Amino acid sequence: MLGMLGAGSSAQAAADLELGRYLATECTTCHRPGAATAAIPNIYSLAESTFAEVMKGYRDKRLANPVMQNIASRLSDDDIAALAAFFATVKAN
Numbered sequence: 001m002l003g004m005l006g007a008g009s010s011a012q013a014a015a016d017l018e019l020g021r022y023l024a025t026e027c028t029t030c031h032r033p034g035a036a037t038a039a040i041p042n043i044y045s046l047a048e049s050t051f052a053e054v055m056k057g058y059r060d061k062r063l064a065n066p067v068m069q070n071i072a073s074r075l076s077d078d079d080i081a082a083l084a085a086f087f088a089t090v091k092a093n
């Protein structure tokens with residue numbers, strides 16, 4: 001599927017990665033590894049803090065894209081943290 005996961009450094013981190021991997025199945029229909037385009041940006045290997053800020057920006061509608069606003073509106077802070085942790089571990093290529 002998405003390549004290797006980094007080993008979690010604690011039980012909590014491992015749980016977050018599992019949740020992130022589960023939630024990411026929705027994202028990867030558009031954001032495919034190694035297939036970023038002008039329309040669909042790369043979201044792999046981003047810093048966790050950057051990733052979380054961007055997702056909250058879409059959720060708060062500070063960032064304008066309606067597709068991502070709709071997706072982010074269904075995510076809790078914990079979901080976003082788990083996705084950020086997961087995608088930070090996945091290489092695009």
Ligand code: HEC
Pocket residue numbers: 023024026027028029030031039040041042043051054055063064065067068071083
């Ligand atoms: C229907 C297609 C689609 C799906 C599904 C989707 N995205 Fe996106 N995503 C986009 C598009 C299009 C953009 C670019 C939006 C823009 O230009 O502002 C984007 C942008 C982003 C960005 C910002 C990247 C950057 O460098 O600006 C992040 C982070 C992101 N998506 C994460 C996710 C996550 C996490 C999921 C799953 C929960 C997800 N996306 C699901 C289409 C999608």
